[in-house]
Amino acid sequence: MTVEAAVSLRKPPNAAAISIAPAAVLVVGAMGIPLVFLVAVALQSSNAGVDAFHQVTLENFRRVLSDPFVWRVFARTFRVSALATVIAMACSYPVAWYLSRASHRARSLMFLLIMSPLLVSILARLQGWLILLGPGGVVPAVLQEIGFAVPPRGMIGTEAAIVVGLVHLVLPFGVLNLDVAFRNIDDTWILAARDLGATDSVLFWRVLFPLSIGGLIRAASAAMAVGVSIFATPALLGAGIRPVLSTLIYNQGLVSINWPAASLLAIVLVLGAMLLILGASWVVSMKYDVGWRKQ
Amino acid sequence: MSPFRHEHPIYRLAAILVVAFLLAPIAVVTLASVTRTSYVAFPPRGLTVRWFWMALQEPNFYKGLVTSLKVSALAAIAATGLGTLAALGLDRSGPQARSILEPLFTLPLAVPTVAIGLALLLALSLSGIGSSLWILALVQGTLGLPYTIRFVSTAIEGIPRHLYWAAQDLGCPPRQVTTRVVLPIIRPSIMAGAAFGFVVAFDELTIALFLAGPSLVTLPVAMYTYIEYSFDPLVIAMATLSIAISAVVILVIQRTVGLEALGR
Numbered sequence: 001m002t003v004e005a006a007v008s009l010r011k012p013p014n015a016a017a018i019s020i021a022p023a024a025v026l027v028v029g030a031m032g033i034p035l036v037f038l039v040a041v042a043l044q045s046s047n048a049g050v051d052a053f054h055q056v057t058l059e060n061f062r063r064v065l066s067d068p069f070v071w072r073v074f075a076r077t078f079r080v081s082a083l084a085t086v087i088a089m090a091c092s093y094p095v096a097w098y099l100s101r102a103s104h105r106a107r108s109l110m111f112l113l114i115m116s117p118l119l120v121s122i123l124a125r126l127q128g129w130l131i132l133l134g135p136g137g138v139v140p141a142v143l144q145e146i147g148f149a150v151p152p153r154g155m156i157g158t159e160a161a162i163v164v165g166l167v168h169l170v171l172p173f174g175v176l177n178l179d180v181a182f183r184n185i186d187d188t189w190i191l192a193a194r195d196l197g198a199t200d201s202v203l204f205w206r207v208l209f210p211l212s213i214g215g216l217i218r219a220a221s222a223a224m225a226v227g228v229s230i231f232a233t234p235a236l237l238g239a240g241i242r243p244v245l246s247t248l249i250y251n252q253g254l255v256s257i258n259w260p261a262a263s264l265l266a267i268v269l270v271l272g273a274m275l276l277i278l279g280a281s282w283v284v285s286m287k288y289d290v291g292w293r294k295q
Numbered sequence: 296m297s298p299f300r301h302e303h304p305i306y307r308l309a310a311i312l313v314v315a316f317l318l319a320p321i322a323v324v325t326l327a328s329v330t331r332t333s334y335v336a337f338p339p340r341g342l343t344v345r346w347f348w349m350a351l352q353e354p355n356f357y358k359g360l361v362t363s364l365k366v367s368a369l370a371a372i373a374a375t376g377l378g379t380l381a382a383l384g385l386d387r388s389g390p391q392a393r394s395i396l397e398p399l400f401t402l403p404l405a406v407p408t409v410a411i412g413l414a415l416l417l418a419l420s421l422s423g424i425g426s427s428l429w430i431l432a433l434v435q436g437t438l439g440l441p442y443t444i445r446f447v448s449t450a451i452e453g454i455p456r457h458l459y460w461a462a463q464d465l466g467c468p469p470r471q472v473t474t475r476v477v478l479p480i481i482r483p484s485i486m487a488g489a490a491f492g493f494v495v496a497f498d499e500l501t502i503a504l505f506l507a508g509p510s511l512v513t514l515p516v517a518m519y520t521y522i523e524y525s526f527d528p529l530v531i532a533m534a535t536l537s538i539a540i541s542a543v544v545i546l547v548i549q550r551t552v553g554l555e556a557l558g559r
Contacts, residue, residue, distance in 0.1 A: 016392075019384035023377040023440060024399060030437040031402055034414035041417050095313045098306035112549055113314045119491075119548075120321055120541045121498040123518050124534035128320020130526055131327055131337045138337070171317060229407030231501045236522065246409040246501075253413045254505065263417065266410040273407050 035270070042263035060260040070248070070265070077244040080159055080234070081227025084166030085220050091167070092174030092219070093212075099175065100182035114172050126165065126236045133161050133237070157239035165233040170223035177222060181215020214288030221280030225273045245269050321538060328535040330528055346532035356533050359517030366432045366503075366513060367496040373436030374492035378443025379485055383473065385444070386451045400444050403437050412505030419506070426506040431513070434506070435499050439492030446491070450484035451477065483551040490547040497540065 045059040064070055099110055117125060133139050133155040140150040155161045185208065193207045231246040238247065245265060252262035323337055331341030350356050381400065385393060403411075415434060419426050454477065462476045478485075500515040507516050514537065521530050 016384040016387040019380040020388070020396060023381035023444070024396065026373070026377055026433065026437050027399055027402055027440065030415070030434045031406055031411060034411065034418040035406070037418040037421060038410065038414040041421075091309070091313055091316075094306050094309040098310050110310060110314070112545075114317060116542075116545050117317045117321060119494055119498075119545050121515065121534065121537040123498075123500060123515055123522070124324050124538050124541075125320045127522070127526070127531055127534045128322075128324040130522070131323050131335055131531075132320060134335070134526075168317065168320065171313065175313070225405075229409065231409045232519070236519075246407065249409050249413060250501075250504070253416065259417060262413055266407075266413050269407050270410045274405055277405060 038263045038266055038270075041259050042267055044260045046260065060264055064261050064264050073243050073245060073248050074268075076159065076242065077228050077246075080162045080244065081166060081224050084163045084170060084227050085223040087163070087167050088171045088174045088223050089178075089216060089220055092171055092178055093216075096175050096178030097182055099179045100185075114175050117168070118172050122169075122232050123236075125168065126232060129161070129165050129168070129237060130156065133164065153239075156237060157241045159238075159242055161237040162234045162242060162244070165237045166227045166230070169230060169233060170226050173222050173226065174219045177219030178212065178215050181212050181218070184215075185211045214284045217280050217284050217288065221276045225276045228276075229269065229273050245272075324531055325535050325538060328528060328532040333527065335526060335528060335531065346528045347536065350529050350532040350536065353529060353533075355512065355517045355521065356514065356530075359512050359514035362428070362512060363497055363514040366428060366435060367493045369429070369432035370436035370439060370496035371489045371493035373433055374439035374443045374495075375485060375489040377436075378440050378488055378492075379447050379481075381440075382444050382447035382451060383477070385448060401441050404441050408438075408499070408501040412502040415502065416505045426508055426511060428511055431503060431506050431511060432496070434502055435496035436492065438499060438502075439488075439495040442491045442495070443485075443488030446484040446488040447481055450481040454480055487548045487551040490544045490551075494541055494544040497537070 042060060043056045043058070045055070045057050045063075095110075095114075099107055102110065131137055135152060135154040135156075137154050140154040143155075144150045155164075189207060189211075190203065193203050198207065228244075229246060231250060234242065234244040235247050235250070238244065240247075243251070246269065249262050249265045249269065252258045252265065326339055327335060327337045328339075328346055329342050329344065330336045330339035330346075331343045332339075351360075381396075385396060388396065411434070415430075416426075418424075419430065424430075458476055458480075459472060462472050467475065498515060499513075500519055503513045503516045504519065507513070514533070518530055518533055518537075
């Protein structure tokens with residue numbers, strides 16, 4: 001094929017721009033512009049309208065961030081999502097290893113089973129947990145049987161219930177990300193380590209685990225970002241008595257109608273979630289990407 | 296057997312336990328929806344389909360279902376149409392444009408929905424525009440956009456270059472290469488994108504809560520507010536119906552691009 005023919009396959013660049021523009025306008029209009037309002041309202045000290053946008057003040061920052069209740073909510077948000085992330089990673093690690101080496105048939109069946117909960121209504125999944133963890137549910141009954149004191153309302157309204165819900169939510173992401181990482185580990189490296197006399201523990205700690213750290217960080221940060229962001233899970237399993245950042249934003253925005261406080265907290269959440277994702281991918285690309293795949 | 300052979304039974308056991316954990320609440324909801332008792336019972340006592348009929352006759356759920364079907368259909372159309380166009384455009388863009396646009400199109404996944412919901416509530420009320428079914432549909436369509444773009448982009452990248460050359464050699468003008476070569480090949484991915492865009496909007500709760508009004512109550516919002524007051528077999532039956540709708544969509548995606556595509 002001649003160069004001219006190759007060039008003429010490409011439409012002129014403005015055609016590409018025209019076809020991308022509607023989607024870009026939609027994202028900017030539905031997400032970008034509203035986020036500007038969020039910042040503007042966070043800089044107000046009270047529920048003022050647009051006409052009051054000239055009075056920019058940090059009073060709201062001082063008031064919200066000096067409230068110990070807010071810090072307790074930050075701490076709980078971090079605690080439940082970190083715990084859920086650790087549990088989810090530990091559970092997905094062996095499953096992802098199995099998946100990464102399984103036959104094509106087994107893989108696609110497992111993916112169907114592991115991914116399909118992501119497509120099932122989150123309210124339906126949470127109702128399942130409300131039944132299992134609630135008063136008279138299977139889980140409190142088992143816990144009581146083995147000697148734990150369980151309150152009459154079951155586990156609903158405890159941090160443990162939120163953690164269970166979050167693990168359920170983020171596990172599929174853990175399996176997916178770790179599967180990608182494991183598939184990047186060439187089987188010949190394992191054979192080479194074996195040939196050089198590596199025992200099981202040396203093979204794991206000196207070869208497999210170091211090669212999976214990048215994927216692990218990626219998976220954990222994605223799970224953590226979902227964990228701190230999700231609203232429905234802590235709202236229903238925390239039963240309104242275990243507020244986390246997302247439920248506090250909802251309450252300040254729609255129940256107490258304290259928009260400046262809600263906006264400030266929402267900005268903290270957005271920055272936190274983005275830092276988790278961007279920070280993790282930066283660390284991974286700097287330190288842990290397998291050398292020859294980087295090029 | 297070496298513990299690192301994937302055939303080792305420990306991995307199979309872990310996989311079975313994880314799958315059981317993931318499917319447990321879904322199975323429990325489905326089973327609990329047929330109980331004859333008027334309170335939540337698991338395992339269910341007796342067998343009845345009465346709750347399904349009652350759930351569909353409950354005005355809040357019925358209206359919510361109708362609203363959700365409308366909003367989700369519009370959202371799916373918006374996400375699929377604009378996403379396909381964007382994917383076709385991205386394929387023809389240089390690396391510089393892509394490095395700006397690709398992060399922009401992942402923004403809807405990166406920003407927590409509770410922040411998007413609040414931001415939209417502020418923007419729509421302070422600007423005086425107000426909320427409407429169309430706005431909710433467009434916003435929820437935006438949430439599906441990253442997926443439709445990803446599905447279609449992956450399909451376009453998979454088209455062998457020699458098909459373009461063949462079309463060209465046979466005298467097909469460039470514009471028709473898109474309509475007569477590219478589009479037929481990527482059709483399954485477009486359908487998967489539409490299915491996924493629909494289900495994303497159909498299940499979306501948080502933004503819909505912020506934009507809800509007396510005449511704009513989607514099914515998730517109706518179910519959420521119902522559960523806050525009472526948790527009974529009626530709402531469980533409604534949840535089971537929504538699982539059934541998701542199941543259809545899962546099948547469509549599995550048949551077209553495979554669920555693995557969701558993770559890429």
